[in-house]
Amino acid sequence: MLNYLIRRVLWMIPMLIGISLISFFIMHLAPGDITSTEAAFDPKSSEESRQKLRALYHLDKPIIVQYGLWLERIAHLDFGHSFASHQKPVFWQETDKDGNTTAGMIQEALPVTLTMNVIGLLLTLTLAVPLGVIAAKRYGHWQDRSITLFNFIGFSIPGFWLSLLLMYWLGVIHPWFPISGLHSLNYAQLDTWQRFQDLLMHLFLPVVIPAITGLAGVTMFVKNGMLDVLSQDFVTTARAKGLSDCTVTYRHALRNALLPLITLVGLSLPGLIGGSVIAETIFAIPGMGKLFYEAVMMRDFPVVMGILTIGSALTLMGNLLADLAYAWADPRLRRGVMPQR
Amino acid sequence: MTHRVIISLLCGALVACGADSGRQNNQTFAHITPAQTGGTLISAMPSDPSSMIGMVAGESASLAIGAYLFNSLLKYNQNLDLAGELAESWQVAADNKTITFKLKSGLQWADGKPLTSEDVLFTWQLVTDEKTHSPYASDYQLVTKAEAPDAQTFIVHYSQPFAPALESWASLQVLPKHKLAGQDIHTTSFAQKPLGSHYYQLKEWRHGEYLKLEKNPKSVLGPANIDTLVERIIPDPAAQFLELMADNIDSMNMDPITYARIIPSRPALQAQLNQYKELGNSYTYLGFNLKRKPFDDVRIRKAINYAIDKQEIIDGVYLGLGIAIASPYKPGTRWSNPQLTPYPFDPAKAKQLLAEAGYQDSDGDGYVERDGKTLSFEMLTNLGNKQREKTAVIIQRRLKEVGIDTRIRTLEWASLLTNFIKPGDFDAVVMGWGLGLDPDQYNIWHSSQQNPGQFNFIGYHNPVVDQLLEQGRLEFDPEKRMDIYHEFAKVLYEDSPLVYLSAGYGLTAIHKRVQGIMNPVPPAGVGYDSQKWFIPEPYRRPQIQAE
Numbered sequence: 001m002l003n004y005l006i007r008r009v010l011w012m013i014p015m016l017i018g019i020s021l022i023s024f025f026i027m028h029l030a031p032g033d034i035t036s037t038e039a040a041f042d043p044k045s046s047e048e049s050r051q052k053l054r055a056l057y058h059l060d061k062p063i064i065v066q067y068g069l070w071l072e073r074i075a076h077l078d079f080g081h082s083f084a085s086h087q088k089p090v091f092w093q094e095t096d097k098d099g100n101t102t103a104g105m106i107q108e109a110l111p112v113t114l115t116m117n118v119i120g121l122l123l124t125l126t127l128a129v130p131l132g133v134i135a136a137k138r139y140g141h142w143q144d145r146s147i148t149l150f151n152f153i154g155f156s157i158p159g160f161w162l163s164l165l166l167m168y169w170l171g172v173i174h175p176w177f178p179i180s181g182l183h184s185l186n187y188a189q190l191d192t193w194q195r196f197q198d199l200l201m202h203l204f205l206p207v208v209i210p211a212i213t214g215l216a217g218v219t220m221f222v223k224n225g226m227l228d229v230l231s232q233d234f235v236t237t238a239r240a241k242g243l244s245d246c247t248v249t250y251r252h253a254l255r256n257a258l259l260p261l262i263t264l265v266g267l268s269l270p271g272l273i274g275g276s277v278i279a280e281t282i283f284a285i286p287g288m289g290k291l292f293y294e295a296v297m298m299r300d301f302p303v304v305m306g307i308l309t310i311g312s313a314l315t316l317m318g319n320l321l322a323d324l325a326y327a328w329a330d331p332r333l334r335r336g337v338m339p340q341r
Numbered sequence: 342m343t344h345r346v347i348i349s350l351l352c353g354a355l356v357a358c359g360a361d362s363g364r365q366n367n368q369t370f371a372h373i374t375p376a377q378t379g380g381t382l383i384s385a386m387p388s389d390p391s392s393m394i395g396m397v398a399g400e401s402a403s404l405a406i407g408a409y410l411f412n413s414l415l416k417y418n419q420n421l422d423l424a425g426e427l428a429e430s431w432q433v434a435a436d437n438k439t440i441t442f443k444l445k446s447g448l449q450w451a452d453g454k455p456l457t458s459e460d461v462l463f464t465w466q467l468v469t470d471e472k473t474h475s476p477y478a479s480d481y482q483l484v485t486k487a488e489a490p491d492a493q494t495f496i497v498h499y500s501q502p503f504a505p506a507l508e509s510w511a512s513l514q515v516l517p518k519h520k521l522a523g524q525d526i527h528t529t530s531f532a533q534k535p536l537g538s539h540y541y542q543l544k545e546w547r548h549g550e551y552l553k554l555e556k557n558p559k560s561v562l563g564p565a566n567i568d569t570l571v572e573r574i575i576p577d578p579a580a581q582f583l584e585l586m587a588d589n590i591d592s593m594n595m596d597p598i599t600y601a602r603i604i605p606s607r608p609a610l611q612a613q614l615n616q617y618k619e620l621g622n623s624y625t626y627l628g629f630n631l632k633r634k635p636f637d638d639v640r641i642r643k644a645i646n647y648a649i650d651k652q653e654i655i656d657g658v659y660l661g662l663g664i665a666i667a668s669p670y671k672p673g674t675r676w677s678n679p680q681l682t683p684y685p686f687d688p689a690k691a692k693q694l695l696a697e698a699g700y701q702d703s704d705g706d707g708y709v710e711r712d713g714k715t716l717s718f719e720m721l722t723n724l725g726n727k728q729r730e731k732t733a734v735i736i737q738r739r740l741k742e743v744g745i746d747t748r749i750r751t752l753e754w755a756s757l758l759t760n761f762i763k764p765g766d767f768d769a770v771v772m773g774w775g776l777g778l779d780p781d782q783y784n785i786w787h788s789s790q791q792n793p794g795q796f797n798f799i800g801y802h803n804p805v806v807d808q809l810l811e812q813g814r815l816e817f818d819p820e821k822r823m824d825i826y827h828e829f830a831k832v833l834y835e836d837s838p839l840v841y842l843s844a845g846y847g848l849t850a851i852h853k854r855v856q857g858i859m860n861p862v863p864p865a866g867v868g869y870d871s872q873k874w875f876i877p878e879p880y881r882r883p884q885i886q887a888e
Binding site: 032043044047048053087167171178179180181182183185286294 | 383388389391399474475476477478479480512527528529530533534545547548549550551553571573574575576577579580583584586587589754755756758759760774775777782784785792793794795796
C-alpha cells in the first residue's frame with residue numbers, strides 16, 4: 001500500500017510536467033498576446049511601446065525558451081506575476097521593502113471558489129443521496145416519477161436563467177438576499193458574527209442555484225446505482241436472511257451503490273477548484289472561474305499557467321484521494337487488487 | 342458571450358411582466374436647494390481596475406478611477422475647450438516649440454505635502470523612462486527637454502511644433518514624487534494604495550468587489566459635495582440592472598433596450614430614475630482594405646456608401662439612440678465640419694456607380710460582376726459585440742439589393758487583430774474608432790502609419806490628407822486648426838475610404854436622490870461636474886449613513 005502510494009505520488013511529477021507542457025503550447029497557439037487586447041488598439045498607444053512590453057515579458061523569444069524560463073521559475077515554486085493586473089503575484093502574497101503586502105491572485109480567488117463549491121457539493125450530495133434512494137426504492141411509483149420530473153427540470157433549466165429569476169424574486173421583489181457580490185459595503189464595520197451572517201447571505205444564491213442544477217445528475221446517478229445493486233444476488237440473500245428492509249437498503253445496498261459516487265466526487269474536483277465563469281460573472285464573485293476566463297481573454301499567460309498548474313496538481317491529488325477512498329470503501333481493493341492496477 | 346443576449350431578453354421579459362419592486366416606494370424626489378454635503382453615491386462598473394496608475398495600466402477602468410484621484414495640468418471644460426486644472430495659465434512660445442505652464446499656488450497632496458512643478462517633471466520623467474512600459478508614452482517622448490525652474494513653473498521643449506501636445510498634458514495624471522521616487526512603477530504598492538490631489542482618495546479596495554473613495558478635504562479644486570463614492574464591480578449588465586432596481590446602486594450605464602424600452606414601461610422605475618443621453622465618443626464604421634481590389638476604386642467605395650441605409654442601422658441596432666455622421670469628429674464640436682452631411686441612402690445611385698465601374702449583372706443571378714467575376718467580399722468583425730454583428734447583417738442585406746455579395750465572419754478580438762488586421766489580410770471590417778477630443782488623427786490616416794501594428798491598417802494613402810495632417814500638428818491656433826481639419830474631413834468624405842455608420846449615445850441612469858446634475862447634459866458629458874452633485878439628507882440610504 002505504501003509502495004503504491006509513493007509510486008503514485010512520484011508519477012505525478014512527470015504527469016504535471018506533461019500537462020504544463022501541453023497547456024503552455026496550446027495556450028500559445030491561440031493568436032495574440034497581452035499587447036493585442038482591446039485596450040492596446042488605441043491610436044495613442046504606439047507599436048514601440050507594445051514591442052517593449054513584449055520584450056519585458058519575453059514574448060519575443062521562441063516558445064520553447066519561454067517554457068524553459070517558466071519551468072525554471074516553477075522549480076522554485078515561483079508562479080510569476082500577472083501581465084495584466086499591475087504585475088500582481090499570481091499565486092501567493094508578496095511584501096515590498098516598505099512592508100506593504102500585495103495578495104496573490106489565486107490566493108484571493110481560490111478560497112472563495114472552494115468555499116462556494118464545497119458547500120454546494122455537500123448540499124447536492126445531502127439532497128441527492130436520499131432522493132436517489134427514494135426514487136430507486138419507489139421505482140415506478142409517484143415518488144419516483146416526481147423525482148424524475150424534478151430531474152428533467154433540473155437538467156433542462158439553464159443555470160444563468162434560474163440565477164436571474166431567483167435574483168429578481170429573492171433580491172428585488174422580496175429583498176431577502178443580496179443580489180450580487182460577496183460582502184456588504186459596511187463589511188469592515190461588522191463584528192465577527194455579523195460578518196459570518198453577511199457572508200452566508202451573499203453566498204446563498206450563488207451556492208444554492210448550482211446545487212439545484214447539479215442535483216439532477218447526481219440523483220439519477222444514485223438512483224441507477226441503487227437499482228443495479230438492489231437487483232443483485234447479495235441483496236436477495238440479505239432479504240432472504242430476514243434482515244429488515246432498512247438494514248438491507250442502507251447498510252448493504254447503499255454502501256455498494258455509493259462506490260461509483262466516490263469516483264464522481266473525485267472527478268468533480270477540478271470543477272471545485274476551477275469555479276464557474278457564468279455563475280461568478282452573474283453574481284459578481286471574484287472567484288477562480290472569472291479569474292481564469294479574464295486571464296485567457298487578456299492572454300495573461302502567467303495567470304493562466306498558474307491556475308492550470310495548481311488545478312492539475314489538485315486534480316491529481318483529488319484522484320489519488322478518490323482512489324484511496326475507494327480502497328477504504330471497497331474491501332476487495334484493500335485485499336491487494338489495487339497494486340496490480 | 343451568447344448568454345448575454347438571452348439575459349437581456351430575459352431581463353426585459355422579467356421586468357415587463359414582473360410586479361413592482363418590493364423596495365420601490367412612492368417616494369417623490371423633490372428638488373432641494375441649496376446643495377448639501379455628505380452621503381454616499383454607489384455606481385457600478387464592469388471590471389476591476391488593474392492599478393491606480395492609469396498611464397501604466399492603460400485600461401479604461403484604471404483611467405476612470407485615476408480621474409477621481411489625480412489631477413492633470415489641463416482639462417477640458419464643459420464645452421470641450423482646454424482649461425487649466427493644476428495649471429493657472431500656459432503659454433506657447435512664438436516658435437510653437439516651447440510651452441510654459443504656471444501652476445496654481447497652494448496646491449497640495451492629500452497628505453498635506455505641497456504639489457509643485459517637481460511632481461509634474463517627475464511624472465513626465467517616469468512616463469518617458471526607458472524602464473517604464475507605458476502604452477501612452479509616445480506623445481511625451483517628443484519632449485526634448487522638460488524643466489521645473491521653480492515650484493510654480495513647468496516648461497517643456499519640443500524639437501518641432503506639436504499641437505496635440507496640449508491635449509497630452511490634459512491626459513497625464515500627475516503623480517506624487519515624494520511617494521514614488523526610487524520605486525519600480527510596475528510593482529510599487531502605490532498602485533494599490535495611491536495618494537492623489539483630486540476630489541477623492543481611495544479608502545478601501547476589495548479586489549473584484551468594490552472600491553470605496555472618500556472625499557479629499559485638501560482637494561486642489563475644492564471639496565466635492567458627496568462624501569463617499571463606491572464603485573461596485575458587477576460584470577453582468579443584467580445583474581447591474583437588478584441591483585439598480587433593488588436600489589442597491591445609484592447609477593449605471595445602460596444599453597439601448599433598457600433605456601428605450603424597459604425603463605419607460607415601468608412607472609416605478611421612472612419615478613426613481615433620471616435617464617441621461619449624451620453623444621458618445623466613438624463611431625462604428627465599415628472600413629475597406631484599400632490595397633485590395635475592388636476597393637482601390639473610389640466608385641465602388643462610394644457605391645457601397647450609398648447602398649447602406651445608416652438610419653436603418655441606427656434604428657434597428659441602437660433603437661434610434663445614435664446619429665449618422667459625416668466626419669470622424671463628434672458632431673457639435675468645433676472640429677466637426679458642419680457643411681458635410683452623411684451619404685444618403687440611394688440604391689439607384691449605388692447601382693449607377695457600380696455600372697460606371699464596369700460592374701453589371703450579366704448572368705441574371707442578382708449579383709453584379711465584371712470580367713466574369715462577381716463583386717463579393719468578406720466583412721470581419723469582433724466576436725461578442727452584438728451591435729457590430731447586427732450592423733454587419735443589415736449591411737449584408739442592403740448590399741445584396743444592389744448586387745454585392747458579402748460574407749460575415751466574426752472573430753475573437755485577439756485573433757482578429759493578430760491574424761487579420763496586423764497582416765492586412767481582410768477585405769472589409771466593421772469596427773469602431775474613438776472620437777478624440779484633440780482633432781489630430783495622424784496615427785489613423787497618415788500614409789506613414791501602415792506598418793503592422795500601426796493604425797492606418799486599411800492602407801489609406803492620400804498626399805493631400807497627409808499634408809493636412811502634418812499641417813494640423815504644427816498649428817496651435819484653434820481657428821486655423823479648425824479650418825485644416827474641416828478640409829481634412831472634406832477630403833476624406835469625398836474619398837470615402839470607409840463608411841461612417843453611426844455614433845451611438847452613451848446612456849446613463851442615475852437615481853433621483855442624486856441632485857445637482859447639469860441638465861441638459863453638456864458636451865463634456867453627464868459626469869462633467871460630478872463634484873457638484875449632492876444627495877439631500879432625507880433621501881440618503883439609512884444603512885450607509887449608519888457607517
